[in-house]
Amino acid sequence: MTHNNSNNFNQENAYIQAQKRLKDLKGFYWHAFFYVLINLFLLVMIAINSGDNFWHIGTFSTPFFWGIGLAAHAMGVFGKNLIFSKNWENRKIQEYINKDKTRWE
Numbered sequence: 001m002t003h004n005n006s007n008n009f010n011q012e013n014a015y016i017q018a019q020k021r022l023k024d025l026k027g028f029y030w031h032a033f034f035y036v037l038i039n040l041f042l043l044v045m046i047a048i049n050s051g052d053n054f055w056h057i058g059t060f061s062t063p064f065f066w067g068i069g070l071a072a073h074a075m076g077v078f079g080k081n082l083i084f085s086k087n088w089e090n091r092k093i094q095e096y097i098n099k100d101k102t103r104w105e
Helices: 002-053 057-082 086-104
Strands: none
């Protein structure tokens, strides 16, 4: 009987974690959507109103600094899996095992 309760707890816990990850992912997608939408609007407005001075450093300051924030948000949502996925980790472990094995043979 305890095994069943433990299994239910793990399933509930996994479901709660999955819901949290989904909420985080949706939050990132909305953030990215508004980043593109607002920055396009700003760049078009600057292009219309700036004349020959469009290529000024200030023109791209909002997309640049907001982009840093968006990248930080992506790292928070996707974490180390953005660069170092579980598949990559498993391949590296296997590579090290094979190297050690050939070294001792």
